[in-house]
Amino acid sequence: xxxxxxxxxxxxxxxxxxxxxxxxxxxxxxxxxxxxxxxxxxxxxxxxxxxxxxxxxxxxxxxxxxxxxxxxxxxxxxxxxxxxxxxxxxxxxxxxxxxxxxxxxxxxxxxxxxxxxxxxxxxxxxxxxxxxxxxxxxxxxxxxxxxxxxxxxxxxxxxxxxxxxxxxxxxxxxxxxxxxxxxxxxxxxxxxxxx
Numbered sequence: 001x002x003x004x005x006x007x008x009x010x011x012x013x014x015x016x017x018x019x020x021x022x023x024x025x026x027x028x029x030x031x032x033x034x035x036x037x038x039x040x041x042x043x044x045x046x047x048x049x050x051x052x053x054x055x056x057x058x059x060x061x062x063x064x065x066x067x068x069x070x071x072x073x074x075x076x077x078x079x080x081x082x083x084x085x086x087x088x089x090x091x092x093x094x095x096x097x098x099x100x101x102x103x104x105x106x107x108x109x110x111x112x113x114x115x116x117x118x119x120x121x122x123x124x125x126x127x128x129x130x131x132x133x134x135x136x137x138x139x140x141x142x143x144x145x146x147x148x149x150x151x152x153x154x155x156x157x158x159x160x161x162x163x164x165x166x167x168x169x170x171x172x173x174x175x176x177x178x179x180x181x182x183x184x185x186x187x188x189x190x191x192x193x194x195x
Contacts, residue, residue, distance in 0.1 A: 011040075011042045011046045011047075011049075011050060012050040014040045014041065014042060015036060015040045015042055015046075015047055015050060015051065015057070016057070016060055016061065016064065017040070018036050018039045018040035019031070019036050019040075019057050019058075019060075019061055020061050020064065020065075022035065022036060022039065023058065023061055023108070024105055024108055024111075025103075025105055027111065027115060028058055028111070028112060028115050028116065028123075029115050029116075033047065033054055033057075036057070055121065055122060055123060058112070058116075058123040059122050059123050059126055061108075062108065062109065062112060062123055062126045062127060062130070063126065065108050065109065065130075066126070066130050066133075069130070072094070073091065073137065076090050076091050076094045077090065077091065077141075084141040084142075084144035084145040085145040085146075085188060085192050087141060088138070088141050088142070088145065088157065088184065088188050089181065089184060089185050089188055091184075092157075092160070092161075092164075092180050092181045092183075092184035092185070093180075093181040095161065095164055095177075095180055095181075096164070096177030096178060096179075096180040096181050097177070099164060099165070099168030099169075099177045099180065100168075100177050104168060104169065105169065106165045106166065106168070106169055107162070107165040109126075109127040109130045109131060110127070110131075110162060110165055110166075112124065112126075112127040113127040113128060113131070131158075134158060134161070135154055135155075135158050138153075138154040138157050138158060139151065139154040141154075142154045142157075142191070142192075145188070145192045146192050147188075147191040147192050148191055148192075148193065149191065152191070153187060153188070153191040153192075156187050156191075157184060157187060157188075160180070160183055160184055160187065164177065164180045168180075
């Protein structure tokens, strides 16, 4: 799992790493606490010392994904400072490459929201909050890029993103999933006409 050979990660990290891999690959509801305990090599007591419940573990998994997603977004957009139009296009090019990755299993937030239907579930609330954050960031970029209708553009781009997450697992969208990037570019160029 990384680190220097001979070094052992703290129990919390081992549990979270194991849960993250299993939740992403197999689904949150399909993975039981006993499987996570067995695969992480920790005692049941250790798991419950770090996470009061499976819901707490799922929330920690999603919170970590939120941090990782924000860092990915920032890395991609930082390559094009001051150019929100190119930044938006770059996000979809990078998304196409992620979808092409052999370990790609869709969006963990979309999957969580679909699996956890109870509106009172704190993990569902986190997944939906992440989707709102993505929409807010896309909207801010659309405004900065001079889109004639920023609400419409960010809605279209978010729908394209969600569709790419779903279709990327089952359709061949070309090398690097180029169809995702070209569809986004068409939407962005159409909405952000040169002034």
